Amino acid sequence: MGAVNLSNIVKRFGTFLAVDRTSLTIPEGSFTTLLGPSGCGKTTTLRMIAGLLDPTEGEIIINDRRVNDVPIHKRNLGLVFQNYALFPHKTVAENVAFGLRYRNVARAEITRRVAEALELVQLPHLGNRYPKALSGGQQQRIALARAIVIEPDVLLLDEPLSALDANLREDMRVELKNIQARIGVTTVFVTHDQSEALAMSDQIVVMSDGRVEQVGAPEEVYNTPASEFVARFLGASNILDGRCLSCGAKQAVLEVPVFGKVTVPAAKAPHLKGKGAAKLVIRAEKLLLRDSPPEDGAFSAPAIVETVDYQGQSVRYFVRAGDIQLQAINMIDERPFSAGAQVHMTLRPQDCAALPG
Amino acid sequence: MSVEAREKRQPWILLSPALGAVALLLLIPLVFIVVYSFWLRSAVGPDTVGFHLDNWQRALTDPFYRYILLNTLKIAAITTFFCALLGYPAAYFITRSSGNKLILLLLLMLPFWISYIIRTMSWINILGSSGALNTALMSMGVISSPIQMLYNEATVILGLVHFLLPFMVLNIYVSLDGIDTNLEDAATSLGATRWQAFLQVTLPLSLPGLAAGGLLCFVLGAGTYITPLILGGPRDAMFANLVFEAIITQLNWPMGSALSLLLLIVLGALVAVYNRFLGMSQLTKGLG
Numbered sequence A: 001m002g003a004v005n006l007s008n009i010v011k012r013f014g015t016f017l018a019v020d021r022t023s024l025t026i027p028e029g030s031f032t033t034l035l036g037p038s039g040c041g042k043t044t045t046l047r048m049i050a051g052l053l054d055p056t057e058g059e060i061i062i063n064d065r066r067v068n069d070v071p072i073h074k075r076n077l078g079l080v081f082q083n084y085a086l087f088p089h090k091t092v093a094e095n096v097a098f099g100l101r102y103r104n105v106a107r108a109e110i111t112r113r114v115a116e117a118l119e120l121v122q123l124p125h126l127g128n129r130y131p132k133a134l135s136g137g138q139q140q141r142i143a144l145a146r147a148i149v150i151e152p153d154v155l156l157l158d159e160p161l162s163a164l165d166a167n168l169r170e171d172m173r174v175e176l177k178n179i180q181a182r183i184g185v186t187t188v189f190v191t192h193d194q195s196e197a198l199a200m201s202d203q204i205v206v207m208s209d210g211r212v213e214q215v216g217a218p219e220e221v222y223n224t225p226a227s228e229f230v231a232r233f234l235g236a237s238n239i240l241d242g243r244c245l246s247c248g249a250k251q252a253v254l255e256v257p258v259f260g261k262v263t264v265p266a267a268k269a270p271h272l273k274g275k276g277a278a279k280l281v282i283r284a285e286k287l288l289l290r291d292s293p294p295e296d297g298a299f300s301a302p303a304i305v306e307t308v309d310y311q312g313q314s315v316r317y318f319v320r321a322g323d324i325q326l327q328a329i330n331m332i333d334e335r336p337f338s339a340g341a342q343v344h345m346t347l348r349p350q351d352c353a354a355l356p357g
Numbered sequence B: 001m002s003v004e005a006r007e008k009r010q011p012w013i014l015l016s017p018a019l020g021a022v023a024l025l026l027l028i029p030l031v032f033i034v035v036y037s038f039w040l041r042s043a044v045g046p047d048t049v050g051f052h053l054d055n056w057q058r059a060l061t062d063p064f065y066r067y068i069l070l071n072t073l074k075i076a077a078i079t080t081f082f083c084a085l086l087g088y089p090a091a092y093f094i095t096r097s098s099g100n101k102l103i104l105l106l107l108l109m110l111p112f113w114i115s116y117i118i119r120t121m122s123w124i125n126i127l128g129s130s131g132a133l134n135t136a137l138m139s140m141g142v143i144s145s146p147i148q149m150l151y152n153e154a155t156v157i158l159g160l161v162h163f164l165l166p167f168m169v170l171n172i173y174v175s176l177d178g179i180d181t182n183l184e185d186a187a188t189s190l191g192a193t194r195w196q197a198f199l200q201v202t203l204p205l206s207l208p209g210l211a212a213g214g215l216l217c218f219v220l221g222a223g224t225y226i227t228p229l230i231l232g233g234p235r236d237a238m239f240a241n242l243v244f245e246a247i248i249t250q251l252n253w254p255m256g257s258a259l260s261l262l263l264l265i266v267l268g269a270l271v272a273v274y275n276r277f278l279g280m281s282q283l284t285k286g287l288g
Helices: A042-050 A092-097 A107-120 A136-148 A166-183 A194-200 A218-223 A228-233 B003-036 B054-061 B063-096 B101-113 B116-127 B132-139 B153-177 B181-189 B194-222 B226-231 B239-249 B253-277 B281-287
Strands: A004-013 A016-026 A031-035 A057-062 A077-080 A154-158 A186-191 A203-208 A211-216 A237-247 A251-256 A260-265 A276-283 A288-290 A299-310 A314-321 A324-331 A342-347 A353-356
Touching (some): A004 A042, A016 A042, A016 A203, A031 A042, A031 A166, A042 A154, A042 A186, A077 B181, A092 A107, A092 A136, A107 A166, A136 A166, A166 A194, A203 A228, A211 A228, A228 A237, A228 A276, A228 A353, A288 A324, B003 B253, B054 B063, B063 B101, B063 B153, B063 B194, B063 B253, B116 B132, B116 B153, B194 B253, B226 B239, B239 B253
Parallel strands (some): A031 A203, A077 A154
Antiparallel strands (some): A004 A057, A276 A353
16 A cells, blocks of 8 residues: 555546546655646646545545545645745745644744754745745745645645746756655655656656556656557657567567567567557667668668757757658767768667557 | 937827826816815805805814714725625635636626616615515515615615625725635645635735725715715715705805815825825726
8 A cells, every 4th residue: 555545536527537537556755746748637636635626436545544525624735836826925934834833833843843844945044035035946945845844644746846947947856856855755746747757756657638548667657658658758759550470478579660570578568468560669869870781780771861950969860761750869979960861770679669559 | 309209208198188188177176176165155146255264164163064074984984894794705706716707797897887876776666665675574464564764874885885895896806816726725735724724815815905995985985975865864964965065055165165175185095094005006906
């Protein structure tokens, strides 16, 4: 049993099915991310755990207690919003102390714990300021301090970094992860940003159309996508439709256009059931372009460069082989290939993943 | 002409018709009234021109005028209180209703499409001796003869609340609508009940709207003369009725001018106090 268990959760808004029979276990002390495009049901799921929404069907269990009928103010959860939601008429210290005042904590103890929480988010001197005098990053830290000072059973973060500038966002994500690791609180983080999810999570739950597509560690979800949706949503992928010729305990052999027969290790094809239609997933950064065919006999196919998208340390190429377009993201230290160049694409079959067709 | 000079002139060109209208229709008549208030009415012939303080002295010392002024302020205060009491829940409900906000706001504005006098008169059909309420009570056998419900201070306040409630609701609505709903959610997640979250977060943040609506109701209520005329008894005159009486009935323009300026000064002082503590911007927000 994890800290949070959802079993067969359904949420309907009128006729719209926002969450479709979802079951999920969030392990104690883990940093679990609900990842998906907008409208996938991730925020609805978070709001049901928080108690801001009631599930239409199913059970929500937090620390072995069924909480479906427990109102939000009795769930002991820390909640952080995208827009910070600090009380504008209260000082920073009053904001952080807010939850403690409903918990029969003595006055001196409140002062001590507020100071401690502000110390934790590295803003110990701002207690007497009002939220509007703080920057976005500072406000989000105060919101975090306010949520963790009550020592919640679960910390719920609803896209907390989305409103910040790009640079600040990357700093905050490292810091947020550090704070979470230090206090060890079970955390559910909602985001549509795959790099945030990959960088911060112990466990990623990829959602689409109200359903869970895949649950796994970041590298598992990235390297071995369970569905075409996951392969396309995380990173840039080429997906080739083909057939599975044989599927054994150690490896699966696929026949696909452009590359012909490709042998994929069984570990990279866990969802492949047997012969028949199958898809080969090739990550764009695993597809390397060279100007001559490899001499070591590595897997290779000729192609023509169509579009060059230069990004400094890397280049994104769109190349054409026959009537199929593929993309390749390559690190470069010299000049990139130019459009129209004849190239050879190489890849290692063990870097590919296979999906049922 | 340089570009800067032209750009500086442009707003004034656009404003000039409005400024002209304000000067012609408001400022100049006001100056006339100030001048009038120092003249004296003669029993026969034209008013005595000059600088006489008699009207002002009477307006400030006559116990009858003072009583009516205090009574007017009292009625306006009670009206404002009831508008706030009834208006706040309504505004809160409109703010939190998901889809049909616009329809609810339209319904709120609907009474303005009917003349204020008709709206006030409608109470006679409800509360009069042969009105709806008395007829209903008599047909049910609760009472045998009609009860006199009209023409007292309570019906004046009722009429004023009816008239002013939309102003209060709109002002509170504007204030509540600007409050992030996540704030209440955040408060409840921290352990506050819905009611505690409202008292701690939403209510204090909506006070500017409540104050703006209150000021508007108070000033409009204190300046009214139609409502006490239609729904009040002989002893329920408000200050504006005195002005009406002096100017229209007694044809004592100088006295009427002094009285109307007195009311303007009292209400103006109130607005100044409000502006000092809350600022005028909140008021314009609520009117828009």
